[in-house]
Amino acid sequence: MPGERALRAVPARPSDGEIVAAARTGELWAQEALYRASAPSAFGLVRRLLGTDEDVDDVVQDTFLTAFRTLESLRDDDAFRAWMLRIAVGKVSRVIRKRRVLAMLGLRSKERPDLDDVLGPSATPEIALELQRIYRFVVSLPADIRVAFVLRRVEGRTLEEIAELTSASLATVKRRVARADAALAELEEGEA
């Protein structure tokens, strides 16, 4: 019908892939839909990887901005969340590297993990202590090793999943986790 006013052409009851496709064309509602559906995962992962609340908002915002601006490179539209989390892990690694450099230059105090506000009710005193110990330990690790170790010990991810999330080979991930385990064992021996 000439001149007929029509709603924007969006599919009814879209699948995840169709929402991604709409977001790719710049539809803000679709981008918001993706954000709403996957932001809690991103916040949780980033918060647990960083060990503090500092920088979490920046990393999450940066993650979604990168994701939405590079959506063309997402091959499987149904895998948005996993793809976005990979971006988030990369951003976290960069923040950790930056923190370490600033600390080395004396421009920033040493990291102090802050878990008090996120310890859940299921965390027994023993678990709380273990978490505090792990987070105090990882601040001394290089970014890549730290990320792999936290993904393994805190997140409980498989080595394959870590390889996927960090865009590293399985062998590299094994090496990183093993190095962290060895460093932690050494630390425990020293404390004993």
Add this chain to the structure above:
Amino acid sequence: MIRQPLGRHLSTTPPGERLDRNWRAIATKLRARRPSWRFAFVALAAVMICGAVLLPLSWRKSTRIEATVIETDADHTQTVVLAEGSRVVLGPSSRLLLVDVSTQHVRLELQRGAIDVDATHREGRTFSVGARQLDVDVVGTQFHVAVGDTPGDVEVSVSRGRVRVTSREDPSHPRFLGAGERWSTRALPPPPIASAAPSGQPVAHDAGAVHEAPPKPSLSPQVRKLIVAGRFVDAYGLVLPDFDDDCQTLGADDLFQLAEAARGAGHPRHAATAFDALRTRFRTDARAPLAALELGRLDLDDLDDPRAAKNALDDVVALQPDGFFREDADARRVQALEAMGDHTECVAARERYLAAYPHGSHRASVARRCR
């Protein structure tokens, strides 16, 4: 050393207001697109065009531009002075095709956004602007043309002089607009359109040949512009007088914008009204499940109405049983049942969530409910 995954003992799900705050920051940055190489190229092209069209008069006669695109981003306008002296100002987010520009003939095609034209009067020169299904022909005047987001939306207003508006589907019935007159495919009823009477005086008559589509109301460009700029309080102030009526008449996209404006301005009840209208009036629209989820969240977090929240969250599942928002809705439903004091249902919903989403992003917070 404890070998079990320890992350499950960390409660890292952010509160709703933090998610909202971050989304607003992301949306603002997305709307205010970074200057890209493409924009830089377009800007350079625009500069070159300006240079070309402002060449000395002796050169102008041979100056001719064909099929050149000028585009503006969301934050900028662009002024183009044509060789024959006319001035065209592109509004933000606009795209204008210079189909053919010479001292004898100017043909422009507005593909997106809006332009203001101040056309100089030149004997023998034709000046026309195409916009969707319309052609606007000029004889020395100042006018404004805008195309909306939806097919068929065109608005023409004249500040000075006269223009002729012709439908490409019915070119034999041109209409004329005089100074101070405005015509829009969205207006209801259509503003009077004047035709050239034998005396030369404009005579108002119906818009028939040009305006064939049933006009529907829509958010004004000003309100849309304010929302895009993140100025929700200002946008909300403009839509407030007709808010309830608008919720019954606007389309899905506008309702979503309306809800965002109300929410951004700190008026959750009105935001809920708009989301509710969207999910009930546009059941098959892609935004309906998200609107139902947002309604549930507002009912729970801001309006203290868990029963209404539960209904909205049930609707998310009804609209899209295995969809994108199912996990969010299931998690929020547990929260709503807890707030309603329905312990038995809450426990059942909680256990269903934990079984369905063993690695769900709301696992920690859901596990704490209904104890």
